[in-house]
Amino acid sequence: MKKLINSPDSVIADALRGMAAAHPSLAVDLENRVVSRAGGATQGKVGLVSGGGSGHEPLHGGYVGYGMLDAAAPGEVYTSPVPDQILAATKAADGGAGVLHIVKNYTGDVLNFRMAAELADDDDIRVVSVVTNDDAAVEDSTYTAGRRGVGGTVFVEKIAGAAAEEGADLDTVAGIATHVNEVTRSFAIALHAGTVPAAGKPGFDLADDEVELGVGIHGEPGRERGSMAPVHDLVGYSLDVIHADRPLSGDLLVMLNGQGGTPLIELYGAFAEAAAWIEGHGARVARSLVGNYITSLDQQGFSISVLALDDDLLRLWDAPVATPALRWGR
């Protein structure tokens, strides 16, 4: 393993120092490991907090700023943050109108955020949690941990963030976040596993003719191993799974996301296939993102997230946003 790091132990601390130096628009609390807006919480606005394991950059710290998150709590690589840390983020985001926790559905994230919400309650901060679980690769069932929260989390953060900026109250913002999660589906394929610094080797090994179908964002194996194929087929397979789970029609927001180690030129090639598939099925790409938005360190592969737009969602998506990783309109 060769990594651009000082030591596996210092990766998060070093990255946070870097974020602090790079983005004057952010306040980075190195002690508590909280990234928040430099100006502090916006009084009277619902605060948005997200967090989870590190290694998914720009998620979540890169989405802190006007129109999106108020604070983020990055844990160790692929490990959810701890309750005290999430509490600190919640306090940094609290402008008196309550705080929304956006939590990806993993046992660790859910439990630590739940504990943090209880601590916040002790401090009289009203917290509502929305758990994202947009991964169509995982079979859903009440007997299991359910589906994972993956790429759709970016949509939730952007759209709920816009609603909060417009002045919606906590329950309304939470309702919108829940709705966004419900109308979003994602699917991912990996070509080569990423390497966790502390582990020192890739999370799984694949032969040159193999891919992992239906992976999450933590370098874990997928729901099955498949054969390497042209990008046309890999994208088609992904959209077939999504479409079977929630038929695609009308105007769509489509994210063709890289897992961190795939070059942008290939992501554009994959997006071309996605757009063609979608047009071919009578739906329409109304808005899109192509690039690295929710990654798995240096993993090679892609994910597709698709959201069914309506007028409200479109307006909130188009609303101004100014974060390190997503910015338009100001």
Next chain:
Amino acid sequence: MKKLINSPDSVIADALRGMAAAHPSLAVDLENRVVSRAGGATQGKVGLVSGGGSGHEPLHGGYVGYGMLDAAAPGEVYTSPVPDQILAATKAADGGAGVLHIVKNYTGDVLNFRMAAELADDDDIRVVSVVTNDDAAVEDSTYTAGRRGVGGTVFVEKIAGAAAEEGADLDTVAGIATHVNEVTRSFAIALHAGTVPAAGKPGFDLADDEVELGVGIHGEPGRERGSMAPVHDLVGYSLDVIHADRPLSGDLLVMLNGQGGTPLIELYGAFAEAAAWIEGHGARVARSLVGNYITSLDQQGFSISVLALDDDLLRLWDAPVATPALRWGR
């Protein structure tokens, strides 16, 4: 080799289809391989054209838009575009006030752009060319091909683009572009070579304890092979080279750029080291970019580009820009 492609031959065509589908703000001429602004050339404004081999995405197509380029001509992977193609881009960018060619200093790019400029002259389009050569890794000499144009090209495109948008005439825009190139230096280190789709294997092999020092952006070996070291040392080495070539002082624009395969969390860690080095040498990071801005496919490593700011350059850097890869202020 596993790549998210249909075939090595279709990589550029597929990526251009993807860009067209993803960015309504762009007009993509699939036939001539030209990416330009959807609205066409701005009448009365100096047009900016750049281009070069593909594989460096988002450079150059991702920098087409308000405040930056008017058109880009992407060649085959790592191969400069051909004269007819550059001519087509030049025509797409021509708003009647002449066109600036921003050319990275490689024999192929220089020759093909020179031929295109001659063709444009036949069509009565006035072209001025600025050749970027900011790579401090290469010894400069009039007896050789000279230094390479690397990361500083992004600065040139942004700042000259802002000047053109302000209404500066062709000679003024060219003068600013030349000045930006002169006050910029870059240096890059690679940990693992990228893979050109047609070649099918990495451009060079490195052991786990080796790095290439002073690489360019085409997957070529560097000026020497060095030992793997903590990111603190690798960044320090790079800035030492840059500082020895052109002493760093005052307000700086600093780009900590990834080569395509290095995770963002590591780039932030590297930027922390760069910022500390710079502060330690009495200079100041006034503006920065951290991320993948000029890449080498999936190569792992980083480059640092540093520009000495003055009030004019700062104003032009801060001016609004709206391209797929660089956007603020609108």
Next chain:
Amino acid sequence: MAFDTATATAWITAAEAAVKADEARLTGLDAAIGDGDHGANMARGLSAALTNIAEKAPTTPGDVLVSAGRGIVAKTGGASGPLYGSAFRRAGKALGDAASVEAPELGAALEAALTAIKELGGANEGDKTMIDALAPAVAAFQAIAADGGPIAMAAAAAADAAEQGLAATIPLQARKGRASYLGPRSVGHEDPGAASTTLILRALAEVTA
């Protein structure tokens, strides 16, 4: 031998050492069906437990376990942080402020830990989690304690039962935690949390032997 402040502290100390010694194995198990951080998580968590015990200087075995649990929750993250943290805290609370307890009380404390994990995580026996090691261990411990057996014997039986429970996770398909995302592909591997639970109970057996 009774379970007092020194023994409780020795338990956490031994558990930390055992987890650190086997960190790579735990991580390997988690890499196969999870995200490859269980070794690091447990090492960080039990270090934090020791640090918190050193800081708080608890004077009862119950307080030792509460301090351990708080330290674990505060520093571990992941699924194992809240689960093990609550388990130790609730076990400590069950011991009350006794200066020293015997097998039946320690058995009840272990049962409280199991209940805490079940409540928080919503998992049950057979879901391929740490519960599959802990539940049979608690039963074995309590059976011996009910017969008037000493802590040493009960703890040894608990560790053995945990080990069998760990082995029994291999053919299971995970229904909770990260491994559940793998569906049928989670079959054929030991559950990492069951493995760390086994280490922790073996440490208890060793310090009480």
Next chain:
Amino acid sequence: MAFDTATATAWITAAEAAVKADEARLTGLDAAIGDGDHGANMARGLSAALTNIAEKAPTTPGDVLVSAGRGIVAKTGGASGPLYGSAFRRAGKALGDAASVEAPELGAALEAALTAIKELGGANEGDKTMIDALAPAVAAFQAIAADGGPIAMAAAAAADAAEQGLAATIPLQARKGRASYLGPRSVGHEDPGAASTTLILRALAEVTA
């Protein structure tokens, strides 16, 4: 044998075949000290030359070479596109509209090609470029032509000289093109452009033999 339209066309056809057959080798040489695309560039360029010849259906050897050059410039890119493209175009122009030429005229055309490359790229002998194969080849060709030797003999000598020139690039440090960025590390390798020039001249020797 004189150099006429058919021979000129056969030359480009044979050159294209030779480059395609050796594409991987050319790419390998370029990967070592450049960017690993010379094989693909030359294959694409000479294919374009053939396509353009087929389209233009030139009726003189000069026009064949001009068509080849235009095709190369239009489709190759890189350093080799303009350099080889100009070389063939200028060679073709040097032949004028003769229906067939002999060794002295063909020698002069090859010299025009060399001059074109030198003017455009600013390189000279010893800079470790295609010039290091072409310059001695032109000299060898012209020496035999000046003695009244036939094209076949002159072309064979040119190919041999190019081969020696190619070998002589190994110890050189590159001063032009991409390899120059490597500084001293460019020593110890054949120059890819010199290698493709050698292939092209060997093809000339074969079709005129």
